[in-house]
Structure formats: structure tokens, C-alpha cells
Amino acid sequence: DIQMTQSPSSLSASVGDRVTITCRASQDISNYLAWFQQKPGKAPKSLIYAASSLQSGVPSKFSGSGSGTDFTLTINSLQPEDFATYYCQQYNAYPFTFGQGTKLEI
Amino acid sequence: QLLLQESGPGLVKPSETLSLTCAVSGGSMRSNSYYWGWIRQPPGKGLEWIGDIYYNWETYYNPSLRSRVTISIDTSKPQFSLNLTSVTATDTAVYYCARRSVGASGSYAHWGQGTPVTVSA
Numbered sequence: 001d002i003q004m005t006q007s008p009s010s011l012s013a014s015v016g017d018r019v020t021i022t023c024r025a026s027q028d029i030s031n032y033l034a035w036f037q038q039k040p041g042k043a044p045k046s047l048i049y050a051a052s053s054l055q056s057g058v059p060s061k062f063s064g065s066g067s068g069t070d071f072t073l074t075i076n077s078l079q080p081e082d083f084a085t086y087y088c089q090q091y092n093a094y095p096f097t098f099g100q101g102t103k104l105e106i
Numbered sequence: 107q108l109l110l111q112e113s114g115p116g117l118v119k120p121s122e123t124l125s126l127t128c129a130v131s132g133g134s135m136r137s138n139s140y141y142w143g144w145i146r147q148p149p150g151k152g153l154e155w156i157g158d159i160y161y162n163w164e165t166y167y168n169p170s171l172r173s174r175v176t177i178s179i180d181t182s183k184p185q186f187s188l189n190l191t192s193v194t195a196t197d198t199a200v201y202y203c204a205r206r207s208v209g210a211s212g213s214y215a216h217w218g219q220g221t222p223v224t225v226s227a
Contacts (some may be wrong), residue, residue, distance in 0.1 A: 001169075034213030036153075043202055043220050044153065049213035087153055091212055095168040096155040 002026050002090050006099035013104060017078045021102045023071045023088035032092035035064055035073045038101075039084045047086075048073065080106075108133040110203050110218035118197075118225050124190040128203030128218055135184040136161055141206050142186045143214060144177060146199040154199075158206075159186055193225045 003026035013019050023033065031051035036044035046055045048064035051071055061076040075082055083106055088099040114126035128142070135142065144156040157167040159177045167175050171190070179186040190197060200222045204214040 030210075032210060032212075036214075043217040044214075045217075046213055046215045049215070050210045053211065055215060089153070089155075089213065091206070094158075094166045095170075096158075098153040098155065101152045 001095055002029060002093060002097050004088055004090055004097050004099040006086075006088055006102050008102060009100065010103040010105060012106070013078055014106065015078055015080060018074065018076050019078065019104065021073045021075075021086055021088075021104075023066075023073070023099050025069045025071075025090055028068050029090045029092035031067045032090055033064075033066065033071050034089045034091060035062075036087045036089065037082075037084045038087065044087065075104075078104075108205065108216050110205065110216060112201060112203050112218045112221040114201075114221060114223070116222055116224060118193055118223060119227055120194055120225055121192055124188070124193050124197060124223055124225070126188045126201055126203075126221060126223070128186050128188075130184045130186070130205075133205075135179065135181040135186070138162075139208055141208065141212070142177075142179065143204050143206060144188045145202045145204060145214070147202070147220075148196070148199045156188065156190075156201075195225050197223070198225045199223060 005024045033051045035048040038044045052064045085103045109131045111129045141158040143158040174191045176189040200220040202220045203218045205216045206212045206214045
């Protein structure tokens with residue numbers, strides 16, 4: 001199985017900050033990488049697919065980059081609604097695997 | 107607008123079979139452009155992929171669950187289902203159904219709201 005390792009596991013930030021979350025795959029996954037945002041009690045929401053493509057309706061403050069094994073999610077100008085848990089997921093090969101999550105806190 | 111809605115019992119006894127259904131509205135399940143999947147999340151933990159099914163019944167399962175899991179599809183209803191046999195307390199989780207596109211854009215763009223399942227006597 002492909003292991004997905006996110007860092008940091010938790011992150012404290014303030015409104016207006018810019019933050020970056022990293023995700024590393026245990027082997028080359030090309031650009032088959034997605035990012036999700038999850039708020040308590042809610043289903044995950046797709047933000048980014050194909051490593052850097054913004055899902056329809058997602059604000060441009062979210063951006064993704066990377067290919068191969070190293071990927072990043074950047075969130076600009078943090079707003080209160082952005083404080084959530086973020087997951088990366090590889091869909092290059094079955095079984096699909098998720099990172100352990102990054103909890104973004106105020 | 108695509109909507110996915112999970113349904114099924116919220117409480118299952120140990121050693122029994124967990125059965126869930128995901129009803130699909132606002133989109134055709136007969137398309138060869140999508141996979142239909144199940145993902146779960148134990149309380150306070152991260153996301154675990156369970157499996158995918160294609161419109162032609164082609165299935166892919168997580169090896170950690172393969173001996174106990176079956177995903178089926180009924181494009182006429184339209185819905186797809188999850189059966190997980192011999193459940194234990196470790197199968198307690200919120201279960202989500204989701205749809206993803208074929209190919210490089212194929213992340214899970216659409217999710218159901220999730221249904222909590224507790225395994226307990």
C-alpha cells in the first residue's frame with residue numbers, strides 16, 4: 001500500500017495568515033493527489049484534485065502543488081470558516097489511502 | 107445536482123453483517139465516467155477507503171477488509187450497497203458513500219452526508 005504522510009498533524013494560525021500543509025507519498029503517485037477539508041460532524045469536502053486543480057466552487061485562496069511524492073496545500077488569508085481538518089488522498093493505485101489529517105486551529 | 111444519501115441500521119451486533127445503501131439522485135449510474143465508493147471514519151480518527159464499484163460491477167476492495175466486504179450496484183434504482191460481514195467494535199464508524207471520476211481528475215468530488223454505525227451487543 002502507498003503510505004501518505006501529512007505534516008504537521010496540527011497547526012495553530014490566526015485569521016489572515018497563510019499556511020502550508022505538506023503530504024508525502026511513500027512512492028511516486030504522479031499527480032493523482034486530492035485534498036479534502038472536513039469540519040466536525042460533516043462529510044469531507046473536495047478542494048483540490050490532480051494535485052493542483054481547484055474543484056468547482058472552491059475559492060482561489062486554496063492552492064495545491066507538487067508531483068511524484070511531495071505535495072503541498074496552501075491556504076491564503078485564513079478566515080474563521082477555514083479552521084478544519086485537512087486530508088490528502090492518493091488515487092494513483094488501489095488501495096486508495098489518506099493522510100492522517102492536519103487539524104488547523106486558531 | 108448529484109445527491110448521495112446513505113441509509114441503514116445505526117446499530118449492528120458483533121459478528122453480524124453491516125448492510126448500507128447509497129441512493130443516488132441527479133445523475134446516472136450507467137455512465138462509464140464514474141466510480142462509486144465507500145469510505146469510513148472511526149470516531150475521532152481519520153478516513154479509511156473501503157472500496158469502489160464501476161457501473162459494470164467491476165469492484166476494488168481494501169485488502170484489509172477484502173475477506174469481509176462486498177459492494178454491489180443496481181443502476182436501475184439507482185443505488186449501490188455495502189455489506190460487511192462478521193463485524194466487531196473496530197467497525198464502528200461513520201460510513202460515507204461517494205462518487206469519483208475516471209482518470210486523473212478522479213478524486214471523490216461528491217460525498218453523502220455519512221451515516222453512523224455502532225457495533226455493540
